[in-house]
Every structure is written in C-alpha cells, then in structure tokens.
Amino acid sequence: MKLIIAIVHDEDAHALVKKLTANDFGVTKLASTGGFLKSGNTTLIIGTPKERVEVATKIIEETCRTRKEITTTTSLMGDNSVMGMPLEISVGGATVFVVDVEDYIKL
Amino acid sequence: MKLIIAIVHDEDAHALVKKLTANDFGVTKLASTGGFLKSGNTTLIIGTPKERVEVATKIIEETCRTRKEITTTTSLMGDNSVMGMPLEISVGGATVFVVDVEDYIKL
Amino acid sequence: MKLIIAIVHDEDAHALVKKLTANDFGVTKLASTGGFLKSGNTTLIIGTPKERVEVATKIIEETCRTRKEITTTTSLMGDNSVMGMPLEISVGGATVFVVDVEDYIKL
Numbered sequence: 675m676k677l678i679i680a681i682v683h684d685e686d687a688h689a690l691v692k693k694l695t696a697n698d699f700g701v702t703k704l705a706s707t708g709g710f711l712k713s714g715n716t717t718l719i720i721g722t723p724k725e726r727v728e729v730a731t732k733i734i735e736e737t738c739r740t741r742k743e744i745t746t747t748t749s750l751m752g753d754n755s756v757m758g759m760p761l762e763i764s765v766g767g768a769t770v771f772v773v774d775v776e777d778y779i780k781l
Numbered sequence: 782m783k784l785i786i787a788i789v790h791d792e793d794a795h796a797l798v799k800k801l802t803a804n805d806f807g808v809t810k811l812a813s814t815g816g817f818l819k820s821g822n823t824t825l826i827i828g829t830p831k832e833r834v835e836v837a838t839k840i841i842e843e844t845c846r847t848r849k850e851i852t853t854t855t856s857l858m859g860d861n862s863v864m865g866m867p868l869e870i871s872v873g874g875a876t877v878f879v880v881d882v883e884d885y886i887k888l
Numbered sequence: 889m890k891l892i893i894a895i896v897h898d899e900d901a902h903a904l905v906k907k908l909t910a911n912d913f914g915v916t917k918l919a920s921t922g923g924f925l926k927s928g929n930t931t932l933i934i935g936t937p938k939e940r941v942e943v944a945t946k947i948i949e950e951t952c953r954t955r956k957e958i959t960t961t962t963s964l965m966g967d968n969s970v971m972g973m974p975l976e977i978s979v980g981g982a983t984v985f986v987v988d989v990e991d992y993i994k995l
C-alpha cells in the first residue's frame with residue numbers, strides 16, 4: 675500500500691478528485707494554502723495499492739500539468755475607450771509525494 | 782516512531798480524540814472532507830512509538846467501526862397524519878495508514 | 889527526498905513559513921487544531937532533498953523552541969485600582985516528523 679500526497683492548485687482540485695474517484699481511488703481532500711505569498715492550494719491524500727501508483731500519478735499529471743492560458747487584461751485608454759490586452763499566464767502545477775505504508779486498515 | 786494517519790467520520794472524531802488523548806497519544810486534527818460526493822470526514826495525525834501502534838489502532842477500531850443505527854424517516858400520509866418509518870443506516874468507518882518515521886523531534 | 893511534517897503553534901507559523909521559504913524550501917500550510925482541550929496549531933508539509941533535512945529542522949528549532957514569555961494579568965483591587973501582575977508563560981514548541989519519500993514529482 676502507498677500513500678500519495680498531492681498538493682495541487684484549487685482550480686484543478688475538483689476535476690482531479692472527480693477523475694481519481696471515477697478510477698476507484700479513495701481520495702481525502704485537506705484544506706491548505708501555499709507558503710509565503712502563495713495561496714490557493716489543495717492537498718489530497720490518496721491511498722492506493724502499490725500496483726496502481728502509476729495510474730494515479732498519470733491522472734494527476736494529465737489534470738494538473740503546468741500549461742499556458744490566455745487571459746485578457748483591460749486598460750483604460752486616453753480617449754476613455756477600453757483596450758483588452760491578451761496576457762499569457764501559467765496555470766496548474768502540482769507537487770506529488772509517494773510514501774510507503776507499513777499498515778493499512780479499512781474499517 | 783510511527784505516524785498514524787486516520788481518516789474518520791466527523792461524528793466519531795470527538796470521541797476518538799478524547800480516547801486517544803486519555804491514553805497519552807499526541808493527536809493533531811486536520812480539517813478534511815471526503816472525495817467526490819462524500820463529505821464530513823476528519824483527518825487525524827497521531828505520532829506514536831512503534832510499540833504502541835496496536836494500542837492506537839485498537840482504539841480507532843473500537844471507536845470508528847462501521848455499525849448499523851436506526852434513524853426515523855417521517856412521511857406525510859393521505860389523511861395528513863405523519864408516519865415515522867424506522868430506517869437502518871450504516872455509520873462510522875475509517876481509513877488508517879501507518880507510516881514509518883525516520884526522525885522525530887519534540888521541541 | 890524527504891517529507892517533513894511539522895506541527896507548530898499558530899503564533900510561530902507565519903515566521904516559520906517566511907524563513908523556510910527564504911531558504912528555498914517548498915512549504916504547504918494545512919489548517920489544524922490540537923487534540924482534546926488544545927487548540928491553535930498549524931501543520932506544515934515541507935518537501936526537501938535528504939541533504940537539506942538538517943537545515944530545515946534547525947530553522948524549525950530556532951523559530952519554534954519552547955521559551956518563556958512574560959505576560960501581564962490585571963486584577964481589580966479593593967480600592968478599585970487595577971494592579972498588573974507579571975506572569976511567566978511557556979510559548980512555542982513543535983512536533984516534527986521526517987518521513988522517507990519513495991517518489992517525488994514536480995509538475
């Protein structure tokens with residue numbers, strides 16, 4: 675048995691829990707925030723047989739990988755018109771730890 | 782030293798923390814919720830010497846085992862009377878992981 | 889890779905996260921409370937290469953060690969004056985677990 679501790683961004687947490695649960699993984703969601711000047715992280719605890727660790731980490735990678743998204747900033751121009759500027763931002767990302775479990779009890 | 786991570790139902794958490802503390806276990810309570818469509822779980826972190834792991838897991842088993850409870854549903858009848866129907870539900874249950882601790886520091 | 893789980897008092901958590909982050913440690917803050925009749929704890933998860941575990945635990949020790957502080961209690965006297973009494977209290981303290989990480993993924 676292994677314990678996977680995954681720290682993911684809030685925006686990916688819901689989709690990740692849904693996919694892991696659909697694939698028969700038991701998932702527990704802990705509220706968390708990142709360190710200094712960072713916020714909006716969710717920590718998930720996933721218990722899984724050793725044989726299925728790769729399936730879980732692949733789902734995490736597909737759902738939470740860092741990717742570019744285009745957002746639009748708006749600026750007020752001199753003639754009072756508003757100009758939208760596309761801005762590429764980086765979203766997603768995750769930190770995943772796999773830890774060995776010596777004993778596992780399911781009541 | 783071992784680390785016990787116990788995910789229990791909210792309704793059992795208070796009694797469990799009380800019993801573990803009365804038995805000299807150090808317990809930390811993390812807020813948590815279950816996965817998709819589940820809610821109301823509490824995650825406990827318990828640090829314990831190797832020799833006392835069985836004592837702790839026995840307390841968890843006694844306090845959190847899945848058991849049947851009778852609840853009463855009420856239905857409005859055709860003559861406007863209310864009928865109570867006993868309904869057997871399953872409560873409790875827990876998921877417990879025991880993890881080895883390489884270093885332990887108590888300040 | 890190692891995982892450090894540090895349970896510290898709320899009053900030390902902010903300074904600790906700041907120092908660990910300034911020393912390039914990735915820190916995730918979980919909300920937590922202590923066991924029966926205790927409250928006000930914060931649980932931190934710190935991922936670190938094996939070689940830097942001692943640096944992290946030294947920072948935790950310096951920031952969270954148990955120390956005496958003088959607080960002032962106020963009592964109402966018979967002549968309606970208020971008397972301040974210095975009271976020495978113990979603050980700080982931490983519980984730290986170091987756990988081995990089998991696999992580590994940073995997305």
Ligand code: NI
Nearest residue numbers: 683766767768
């Ligand atoms: Ni991030």
Ligand code: NI
Nearest residue numbers: 790873874875
């Ligand atoms: Ni349950």
Ligand code: NI
Nearest residue numbers: 897980981982
């Ligand atoms: Ni304390």
